[in-house]
Amino acid sequence: MTAFAVPSNLAVSENGFLFVPTSGETFTLNKLGISIFKLMQKGADTEEIIDALLEEYDIDKTTLEKDFTDFVNQLKHHNLIEEK
Amino acid sequence: MEKKIYEKPAITKHHSGFMNKFGSSPVTTPKSxxxxxxxxxxxxxxxxxxxxLSERRIRENFRNTLRTFKTRYPKVQYAWSYKTNYLNAVCSIFHQEGSWAEVVSEFEYDRARKLGIPGKYIIFNGPDKSEQALLKAIEDGAKIHVDHFDELYKIIELSEKTEKKPQLAIRVNMDTGIYPKWDRFGFNYENGEAMEALRRIVMQPTLKLIGLHTHIGTYMMSAEAYRIAARKMVVLANELFTKYETKLDYIDMGGGFPSNNTLKGQYLQAEQVLPTIEDFADAVTSELFRISYHGSDMPTLILESGRSLIDDxxxxxxxxxxxxxxxxxxxxxxxxxxxxxxxxxxxxxxxxxxxxxxxxxxxxxxxxxxxxxxxxxxxxxxxxxxxxxxxxxxxxxxxxxxxxxxxxxxxxxxxxxxxxxxxxxxxxxxSEDLEYIMSREKLPAKLSEFKL
Amino acid sequence: MKVAVTGLNNIDSPGPGVPVIRGLKDSGKFDGTIIGLVYDSLEPGMYMDNVSDRNYLIPYPSSGLEELYSRIEYVNEKEGIDVLIPTLDSELYSFTKLAPRLAEIGIKTFLPTTENLNMRAKDKLFDFCQAHDIKAPKNILASSVQDLYKISSEFNYPVAVKGIFYDAYICNNFDEAKTAFHKISHKWGLPIIIQEFIKGEEYNICALGDGTGETIGAVAMKKLYITDNGKGWAGISLKDDPLMKLSDKIISALKWKSGTELEFVKEKSSNQYYLLEINPRFPAWVYLSVAAGQNLPYALLELAQGKKVEKFENYEVGKIFIRYSWDLITDVSKFEEIAVKGELVNKPE
Incomplete structure (x- = not known):
């Protein structure tokens, strides 16, 4: 399964604030966005992240997978992660 | 263990000027x-x-608007603008509330008649009235609002043959300070065409002049324009009275009041910039009182606003x-x-x-x-x-x-x-089905067969 | 006493919030809290020392009345606002419509009436001037590029092309007018006002009307230095009796309530004043009025509280304001507070 490379200098705050020191860009993540981002930093791959979230949240797998893909695409669009 | 409520993961980039979500308060309240x-x-x-469509909202809108005008002017009559929404159920609500019918084509005229509206409660507007439609309207005693001289002369010609006297008003267009000017419908006020048309009707024994009509635009964002329009209508009415001792049954101020929809070019939301119905009522009625004949002879104020009554x-x-x-x-x-x-x-x-x-x-x-x-x-x-x-x-x-x-x-x-x-x-x-749509079509015989 | 003020965007085309607050604080009589209401996380006023105590993001005027009201209601529950002073053109319609509801929750305002706003609206100003025998440049309202073709038949280039709320360009030919039309309509909507260009010197007046027709105070200023986009970067207070009389006449005819900025041009050949614009709020240079002896922001605060305010009789001429820029340094953590939570505390309760 796909894992993600998150630059080590990226840290997301408790509020969901993300500052990219190399580009000067700033972002806000919502609660689930924060959780996923932190799991990615720990090295979790797609399957592990989906499983962890299915465990924790009241959601079906199809919807979650769609939303997760969309989220990953946005992170990639903003150059915040790379797929390993 | 109880699972947490899910919310789609999201990330928002901060752009100065676009980042404003004012914390996390919900922006959109659901309409369930x-x-x-x-x-x-x-x-x-x-x-x-x-x-x-909400029956309740239609009735409330109608009653509120009518009350607003009636508390400012003694004689007010509404005519439902068919073109805004001519579903029978919708028209019937307005007719139950006491509205007449305002139609702009023979198709709409026939709809109103078929729904059971007597001719005398139909206002027939619009630039295209065929001879056949005019004859019907004259026979039914409908209120015909003349749009141009060619139509007026056609009616004069017909009136010499019909038993009934055509009941006429003219549509007047004018400069009310708003843009664009709607000068394509009716007779112009400023260049004297309107007065000339009125004179022609009054002088013609086979015609009866009953009213004046204007309709200054659509989605009007200024109450002031109605004040100017009403003032000019009263000038015409007073001149008719002084010169020809003609009193009018009604002055029809048309429609054009906006709904709370925001136009594409508009920066602010409609509700922030639009005048209220009270503003429109104040503007129109305060001018109508300048008419030179009062009491029971005062002309009825007719209104034809459609959008503001049914859009929401x-x-x-x-x-x-x-x-x-x-x-x-x-x-x-x-x-x-x-x-x-x-x-x-x-x-x-x-x-x-x-x-x-x-x-x-x-x-x-x-x-x-x-x-x-x-x-x-x-x-x-x-x-x-x-x-x-x-x-x-x-x-x-x-x-x-x-x-x-x-x-x-x-x-x-x-x-x-x-x-x-x-x-x-x-x-x-x-809802329509395929049969309904195809039933109007005719397939020429030579096109009815093919082999692929 | 808690006073909420908008327009802390003292950027190159500045909002009047910061100078209004400065006026309140310099009155020597104000001992309260300033709540900044901001539209953007980077409005400088909330990062400046000793300007606002606490700040809240509020929704843009274009997002609708209810959104704005519920946000103000939220801020009010936390803070208990006594007086709210909006300072930006585009938000005034909203606040004027909301004023009765704000009063119900204890927030006082001193705003122009909707009628005030409509009569001075850029597309209606010419009619107002004609009705009151005030000289004003002719204009065309343009709703499409098509309308721009009328320019050459009505008057000569150059013309001023203006948005209904903000933005103005001087255009020397059709192509420039077309570019300006697109630029402005994209940002501020339609119609666009095309105004005859009157040659001469510009004069501005910062004034406060009490709503009965009386002028509480008025200070005239001539710009000494104008930036590329027409903003005064320096100006000097002056007094010319015909100009002051004209200002009184306008405020009286409008029964103007609240602060305002009147913009005139003194036509070169006739020496007559033409009214270009009536802005429905204090100008960004309102602090010059304070420096010249008329603390109009503080007077407005008193009027909002229903107090009787004496008319200012005089002011000093020859006072100069010179705007300057200065790079304020702050940390990303402060930005995070306002960007994520929508609230920035400089001084806790």
């Missing part, structure tokens, strides 16, 4: 029901998309077909209701609400309809919460013009449902 009837239940029963009583329920990302990363949502049934989305920024409670995070999106056409865009930019495939949304303020200007294009026009005052729902126009 129409007069207590569940939006989802309506869509489940009648399909999606589906138009919904109409909703379009639509269903999310898909979400996608455009090449620049922007979110796009496709719904099953398109511009073919929502003509007004060409000029309004229609408000769209989810039909169910949603998560807090929102995103700027483009909303597309289902047509395979590039122009099928319902909203270019709207901040909405995340909507899943199958979720319903409610498009607001669609009661005016959509159900008369809609197009049958690559799909069939949907059901129209009315939520009645007692909370029941009635189907007031059935």
């Amino acid at each position: 029901e129409v007069d207590g009837v569940s939006v989802n239940a309506i869509a489940d029963q009648y399909g999606s998309p589906v138009f919904v 009583a109409g909703f379009l329920i639509s269903t999310i077909i898909a979400n996608k990302r455009l090449s620049d990363g922007k979110k796009a949502t496709i719904m099953d209701g398109g511009v073919n049934i929502l003509f007004t989305s060409f000029w309004y920024k229609h408000k769209i609400s989810p039909a169910q409670p949603t998560g807090l995070s929102t995103e700027n999106s483009t909303i597309y309809g289902p047509l395979c056409m590039n122009i099928d865009v319902l909203r270019e930019d709207i901040v909405l919460p995340n909507l899943k495939v199958g979720d319903r949304v409610v498009i607001h303020h669609v009661g005016a013009y959509n159900m008369t200007q809609w197009m049958q294009f690559i799909t069939l026009r949907p059901n129209i449902v009315m939520v009645m005052e007692d909370g029941t729902t009635e189907l007031i126009r059935e």
Whole structure:
């Protein structure tokens, strides 16, 4: 399964604030966005992240997978992660 | 263990000038029901998309507006503008409330007659009245509002043959300080054409002059323009009285009051900039009192506003077909209701609400309809919460013009449902089917067979 | 006493919020809290020392009345606002419509009436001037590029092309007018006002009307230095009796309530004043009025509280304001507070 490379200098705050020191860009993540981002930093791959979230949240797998893909695409669009 | 409530993961980039989400307060309150009837239940029963009209809202709008004018002027009569929405159920509500019919074509005239409206309660406007239509209207005693001299001379010609005297008013156009000037309908005030037309009618023994009519524009954002229009109408009425001792039965100020829809070019929301109905009523009635004959002879004020009475009583329920990302990363949502049934989305920024409670995070999106056409865009930019495939949304303020200007294009026009005052729902126009559409077509014999 | 003020965007085309607050604080009589209401996380006023105590993001005027009201209601529950002073053109319609509801929750305002706003609206100003025998440049309202073709038949280039709320360009030919039309309509909507260009010196007046027709105070200023986009970067207070009389006449005819900025041009050949614009709020240079002896922001605060305010009789001429820029340094953590939570505390309660 796909894992993600998150630059080590990226840290997301408790509020969901993300500052990219190399580009000067700033972002806000919502609660689930924060959780996923932190799991990615720990090295979790797609399957592990989906499983962890299915465990924790009241959601079906199809919807979650769609939303997760969309989220990953946005992170990639903003150059915040790379797929390993 | 109880699972946590899910909300779609989201990330928002901060752009100065666009980042303002003012904390995390919900931007969009869901619209889950129409007069207590569940939006989802309506869509489940009648399909999606589906138009919904609220009987209660129509009646309330009508009564409020009428009261506002009646408390300012003693004689007020409404005429329902058929072109705004001529579904029988809609017209009948207005007629039950005491409205006459205001029609602009022979088709609409026939609709009103068929619904049981006597000719004398029909106001016949518009630039295209055929000889046949005019004869009908004269015979029925309808109030004919003359648009141009060619029509006037046609009526004079007919009046010499008919037994009944045509009941005439003229439509007047004028400069009210607003732009664009609607000078294509009726006789011009400033250049004296209007007075000349009136003189011609008064001098003709086979005609009866009963009123004056103007209609200064549509979606009017200034009450002041109505003040000017009413003032000029009174000048004409007073001149008629002084010169020819003619008193008018009525002055018809037309319509054009806006609804709370925001125009595309408008920066602020409609509700922030539009005058209230009280402002319009003040402007019109304060001028009418300048008429030189008073008491029981004062002319009746006739009003024909359509949009402001029905727009907010109409909703379009639509269903999310898909979400996608455009090449620049922007979110796009496709719904099953398109511009073919929502003509007004060409000029309004229609408000769209989810039909169910949603998560807090929102995103700027483009909303597309289902047509395979590039122009099928319902909203270019709207901040909405995340909507899943199958979720319903409610498009607001669609009661005016959509159900008369809609197009049958690559799909069939949907059901129209009315939520009645007692909370029941009635189907007031059935969705079209293939048979209905094809039944009007004729296939030439030589084209009826082919082999592939 | 808690006073909420908008327009802390003292950027190159500055909002009047910061100078209004400065006026209140310099009155020597104000001992309260300033709540900044901001539209953007980077409005400088909330990062400046000793300007605002606490700040809240509020929704843009284009997002609708209810959104705005519920946000103000939220801020009010936390803070208990006594007086709200909006300072930006585009938000005034909203606040004027909301004023009765704000009063119900204890927030006082001193705003122009909707009628005030409509009569001075850029597309209606010419009619107002004609009705009151005030000289004003002719104008055309343009709703499409088509309308721009009328320019050459009605008057000569150059013309001023203006948005209904903001933005103005001087255009020397059709192509420039077309570019300006697109630029402005994209941002501020339609119609666009095309105004005859009157040659001469510009004069501005910062004034306060009490709503009965009386002028509480008025200070005239001539710009000494104008930036590329027409903003005064320096100006000097002056007094010319015909100009002051004209200002009184306008405020009286409008029964103007609240602060305002009147913009005039003194036509070169006739030496007559033409009224270019009536802005429905204090100008960004309102602090010059304070420096010249008329603390109009503080007077407005008193009027809002229903107090009787004496008319200012005089002011000093020859006072100069010179705007300057200065790079304020702050940390990303402060930005995070306002960008994510929508609230920035400089001084806790």
